[in-house]
Amino acid sequence: MQADTTAPSSPSAHLHEHRAGDAHYKHYTVQRSQSVLAWSLVLTLGFAIVEVVTGFMSNSLALISDAGHMVTDAAALGLALLAQLIAKRPPSARHSFGFGRAEALAAFVNSLVLMVLVAWIAYEAISRFSHPEQVHGATVFIVAGIGLVINLLLAWLLSRGESNMNTRAALVNVLGDLLGSVAALVSGAVIYYTGWMQIDPLLSLFVAALILHSTVGVLRESYHFLMGGVPEEINYLQVGADLEQIEGVCSVHDLHVWDMSPGQPALIGHVEITDLKHWPDILRAIKAMLLEKHGIDHITLQAEVAPQGRT
Numbered sequence: 001m002q003a004d005t006t007a008p009s010s011p012s013a014h015l016h017e018h019r020a021g022d023a024h025y026k027h028y029t030v031q032r033s034q035s036v037l038a039w040s041l042v043l044t045l046g047f048a049i050v051e052v053v054t055g056f057m058s059n060s061l062a063l064i065s066d067a068g069h070m071v072t073d074a075a076a077l078g079l080a081l082l083a084q085l086i087a088k089r090p091p092s093a094r095h096s097f098g099f100g101r102a103e104a105l106a107a108f109v110n111s112l113v114l115m116v117l118v119a120w121i122a123y124e125a126i127s128r129f130s131h132p133e134q135v136h137g138a139t140v141f142i143v144a145g146i147g148l149v150i151n152l153l154l155a156w157l158l159s160r161g162e163s164n165m166n167t168r169a170a171l172v173n174v175l176g177d178l179l180g181s182v183a184a185l186v187s188g189a190v191i192y193y194t195g196w197m198q199i200d201p202l203l204s205l206f207v208a209a210l211i212l213h214s215t216v217g218v219l220r221e222s223y224h225f226l227m228g229g230v231p232e233e234i235n236y237l238q239v240g241a242d243l244e245q246i247e248g249v250c251s252v253h254d255l256h257v258w259d260m261s262p263g264q265p266a267l268i269g270h271v272e273i274t275d276l277k278h279w280p281d282i283l284r285a286i287k288a289m290l291l292e293k294h295g296i297d298h299i300t301l302q303a304e305v306a307p308q309g310r311t
Helices: 037-056 061-087 104-129 137-160 165-196 199-226 238-246 276-295
Strands: 249-261 264-273 300-306
Touching: 037 061, 037 137, 061 104, 061 165, 061 199, 104 165, 104 199, 137 165, 165 199, 165 276, 238 249, 238 264, 238 276, 264 276, 276 300
Parallel strands: 264 300
Antiparallel strands: 249 264
């Protein structure tokens, strides 16, 4: 039989390996492509430099906000790329669960940075309502138009890549920046044709609100995962009830359900049964039920003989 060449090759590899009857999850990813994130990072960082310079030259808050958002996008994409590279590493003697959580950590950090950016945009916009500043509308319009095209290309690239928590966080950043480019485009056109400077901070606040709405969802999802929360698609109470319906099971306690890495639920717990000699059959029934009804493949259970009176 041909050996599994994707398995970890460290001295502790036999401690991490899965054998017949175990879950198929390997605690690390082996086929996730980074090309989409890499190209997105190059495009974003390149145009961010251009937009930062022209944003300050034109004195447009809408363009500066969009430039700042693109710089944040570049950092977010860089973190996403780094996280995916880290997530490919196999488990080790010091990190027995592997590095799958790196993606959620990067998504969480990206979201926090975006929240800070939104606060800065709101502060600058409010101050400009009372003290309007001159903005070069034509420059804003041209640069924002180029930014819109680039962001459309980035959104297309990311939407075609593999979907996971980290790439969704990066896509949220890019979609927010796309809205920023639209706002800057409108702002430049209005200022150029009418001279109404208040449109610049007004549209900046609008974009900040949209970014905030999108960011909160990613922040909540990544926080829930990092805190070991029960996966959204799994009903914890129903899992416990279904376990206790298995023939031979008296009760279940110390039950925990969480995601090993995004989309890979795991379960551990203690099961009280009437007779330990029936445990192999009970365990097979439990595994089949959990996989079929709840999609849980990674299962670790400790069998205990139920005290007198619970049988």
